[in-house]
Amino acid sequence: MASTIYVTLLNEMVDTSAGLCGTYDNDPSNDLTMKNGEITTIVSQFGNSWEAVTVGETCTGLGTDNPCDTYPDRLNSAELMCTMLSAEEFEDCHSTIEYTPYYDSCIYDICAWGDTSDNIMAVLCENLQAYSRECASENIILDWRDGVCPKECPGLMVYKECGSMCKLTCATSNMDLSQHCSPECVSGCECPTGFVEENGECILVEECPCVYNKENYRSGDVIQIKCNNCTCNTGQWSCSNDVCEATCSVIGDPHYITFDQKYYTFQGDCDYVLAEDYVDGKFSIVTSNAECGSGMSLTCTRSAIVTVSRTVVTLNPNLEVLVNGRVVELPFENADLAIVQASSMFVVIHSYSLRVEWDGIFRLYVTVQPSFMHKLRGLCGTYDFNQNNDYMTPEGDIETSKIEFANKFKTSSECADLVETPTITLPCSVNLFMSSFAIEKCSIIYQDIFKPCHGFVAAELYYDLCLYDVCGCDSDKSADCLCGAISAYARQCANAGAAIYWREDSLVNEYCAVQCEGNSVYTECSQGCGMTCSQLAFPCVQDDFCVAGCICPEGQAISDNGECVPYASCYCTFEDQSYSPGHVLERPCMTW
Structure with a gap:
């Protein structure tokens, strides 16, 4: 059967151009230029010269016979039908x-393809449509x-002889298509x-769905994106414009993602101001970075000091917590802050408009509320969007x-400044032994x-971060580096509403x-509340952040012997003494 292809070239x-469509030089006399550059008057010779034979394909070439000479019985009906053009x-x-x-x-095509009445009509309509x-x-x-x-269109669609080359869809209903579409028209069905x-169906514009993370939402649906509510309205999201809290991340060897989401890596070996309120002096956070890499001068965050008013909290490895220089049991609370062990993996500090999460290895997250906008500085940046x-x-x-920039936030002059090098050497280009392992395992992202999660949180940054850390890690800490890097991505996913249970995946379960x-x-x-029996009476701050780790099933808490027990079985504590349920x-004068 015949078919039609239209090729449009721009003036430039x-x-x-050359080929079966001719030369496009405003000179029709040379349109039959063959592939070898010669001009012919024999159409079949011209067409055969532009054969594009692929491997395993054999072309016989087009002969010079006119199909109306081959099928003379079709000529009369061809001439009769094609007079429609006049x-x-x-x-x-x-x-x-x-x-x-x-x-x-038209006559040529009907002679060639008009072996049935249906084919004759199909060929005729193709030629009439071309004209x-x-x-x-x-x-x-x-x-x-x-x-x-006649043309039949499905549903509510109507056939137009001269319709737009760009269909009007829900996705394009709010676009100025004249900026993107050729003014040339095409025939076809449209709404x-x-x-x-x-x-494939025609709907009213006001019925158009909105799309978020590849999911469709009906007009009138409301979803929450960060701290703002967004309402679907005729295919477009209309969102509130509240200023949201911001989080600074310190991950691995160490990589920094600032409050304003700027990413960089800094391998300084000293104590540095991570974030501080330099306007009102309400808090400061200093991190201690020390060597941890595989002989490549890589460093990691080993501990942090969080100062709020007159309270100084030291976050050490293995989730050890000191308050004003003394080791404390959690939960802890005073007038300045509260500290809880939110899960088996994280300790969390709450204070006014500040939240600090520490995993006891080398991940630290600092979250601040909008009251700190335009008041912060340090390795976490400025928080002003x-x-x-x-x-x-x-x-x-x-x-x-x-x-x-980072050198200027050292807290000790005894540490040497990190020297800037003209070239950046990535750990996987040096540690070839770990490179293939890193590429394989980090690919889980x-x-x-x-x-x-891919529609919520871009994977590329965290994949590159994973490669960097796994190749740069000491061999005996490769599991910590691998799982810590993947956990950093999983945390972002969970906080975006896509909690991924990845640790049992066959690619990484041996390590993670x-x-x-x-x-x-x-x-x-x-949500990090009520992990232990001692925290049940503690006013735990519950917020929208996800904390990964082991916790007791709902309605249970960890007892003094490390077992999850129903709340009613928890011991009470008074003046450092425990009392059974x-x-x-x-x-005197009271009963407890």
Whole structure:
């Protein structure tokens, strides 16, 4: 059967094209230029010269015989049918577009393909449509299909002889298509005025769904994106414009993602101001970075000191916590702050508009509320939604070099400045032994298990971070580095609403599987309240952040012997003494 292909070239393609469509140089006399550059008058010779034979394919070439000579019995019906081009339905265009070439083509095609009445009509309609389309390109719209080549459209769609090359859909309903689409028109089915196409059907514009993370939402649906509510309205999201809290992340060897989401890596070996309120002096956080890499001068965050008013909290490895120099049991609370062990993996500090999470290895997260906007500086940047000034020094200057910027936040002059090198050497280019392992294991971030998160959190940054840490890690800490890097991505996913249970995946379970003790269970998203019996009476601050780790099932807490027990079985504590459930403690003038 015959078919039609239209190729449109822009003006800048003049004198640059050749092939079966001719030379496009405004000279029709050389359109039959063969592949070897010679001009012929024999159409079959011209066409055969542009054969594009692929491997394993054999072309016989086109002969010179006219199909009307081969099938003379088809000629009369071909001439009769093709005279349609001279009918009154087409005469408005005759003075502009010569129809004779289309008439000759129509006869040729019917002789070649018109072995059945259905094929004859199909070929006729193809040729009539080709002429109609050429007329439409000259703004002459013909009404010729009724009774000859009728078109049926599905549903509410209507057939247009000159429709837009860009369909009006829900996705394009709010776009100025004239900026993107050719003014040239095409025939076909499209939705009537006031309707747009969605999944092959015509719907009213106000019924268009909104899309978020590849999910469709109906008009009127409300979702939460960060701290703002977004309402679907005729295919577009309309969101509140509240200022949201911001989080600074310190991950691995160490990589920094500032409050304003600027990413950089800094391998300084000293104590540095991570974040401080330099306006009101409400808090400061200093991190201690020390060597931890595989002989490549890589460093990691080993501990942190959080100062709030007169309280100084030291966060040490293995989740050890000191308050004003003394080791404390958690939970802890005073007038300045509260500290809880939110899960088996994280200690969390709450204070006014500040939240600090520490995993006891080398991940630290600092979250601040909008009351700290325009008041912060340090390795975490400025928190003003402007990445361009994140490298602001204590003197208020804006550095262009991350090394020069970070060096200025050292808290001790006894440490040497990190020296900036002209070239950046990535650990995997040096530690070839770990490179293949890192590439294989870190690829889990791109695997299907994390697919529900890919629309929320870009994977590339965390994949690169994973490669960097695994190749740069000491061999005896490769599991910590691998799992810590993947956990950093999983945390972002969980906080975006896509909790991924990845640790049992066969690609990494040998290194990252977690064995919970005392009947506790692993979760990627706990709220960190009521982990232990001693925390039940503690006013735990519950917020929207997910904390990964082992926690007790709902309605249970960890007892003094490390087992999850129902709340009613928890011992009570008074003046450092424990009392079993049901015990009555008598005191002067009161009963407990």
